[in-house]
Amino acid sequence: MKSQVRGGTRWKRFAVVMVPSVAATAAIGVGLAQGALAASFSISGQEFKVSANSLVGTDFVQYGSVDAGKDLEGKDFAAPVAVSGFSEAWITNMCQSVVTPKVPFIGDVTLRLEAGTEAAKSGKAEDKVYAKGIYLDVSELKADAEFTNIDIGIAAGDLHKVNGQPVPGKPGIQPNTKANPYGFGQRAEQATLNNVEQKAWATTAGTFKLPDLHLSLHRGTSKECY
Numbered sequence: 001m002k003s004q005v006r007g008g009t010r011w012k013r014f015a016v017v018m019v020p021s022v023a024a025t026a027a028i029g030v031g032l033a034q035g036a037l038a039a040s041f042s043i044s045g046q047e048f049k050v051s052a053n054s055l056v057g058t059d060f061v062q063y064g065s066v067d068a069g070k071d072l073e074g075k076d077f078a079a080p081v082a083v084s085g086f087s088e089a090w091i092t093n094m095c096q097s098v099v100t101p102k103v104p105f106i107g108d109v110t111l112r113l114e115a116g117t118e119a120a121k122s123g124k125a126e127d128k129v130y131a132k133g134i135y136l137d138v139s140e141l142k143a144d145a146e147f148t149n150i151d152i153g154i155a156a157g158d159l160h161k162v163n164g165q166p167v168p169g170k171p172g173i174q175p176n177t178k179a180n181p182y183g184f185g186q187r188a189e190q191a192t193l194n195n196v197e198q199k200a201w202a203t204t205a206g207t208f209k210l211p212d213l214h215l216s217l218h219r220g221t222s223k224e225c226y
Helices: none
Strands: 048-070 076-092 094-103 107-115 129-155 184-204 207-209 214-219
Touching: 048 129, 076 184
Parallel strands: none
Antiparallel strands: 048 076, 048 094, 048 184, 076 129, 094 107, 107 214, 129 184, 129 207
């Protein structure tokens, strides 16, 4: 089955169908209430890249939204995103990179973060990156994906409900976001992604554990994750 999108974009009606996505930040154990942070902050003017061997997440939800912030020159901008949420997620061999361009006297600088690398060898859950109550604001994704018991076409405002009633702990639209509760949404009991490559604007999580964390800075752009 193929779908086509026609005509121009209207932000208030924005909706997108994408497979789930994975992103990460250097924040560790931030201890936020699930979904409480949401988009109440302004995003930075830099997208970041993330790659991973695999991501397995439970209670997957997804809906369209818009992130807003300022670019590196301080000008206002907005970006359409596919927001993916999981109650829990386990990530193997995660890499995140972001490039800061034109640093005075240095040039482009790449910040690279790696975690969960030992999990690629051991396969043990304790060696994987673990996230609870995670939301991912993604602009582009490539992966091999598999869903269990997926529902496509649910109103975004009902993603956290079963038989019309909210389910405690089940992810839905984050508070204070620019998502339309009547717009397109989809959900699944579990989502498995392999060979992940994505670009994202933001990630929030209630808990984020990164075993074998390694952060490094590099001149140029040759050390991006992909």
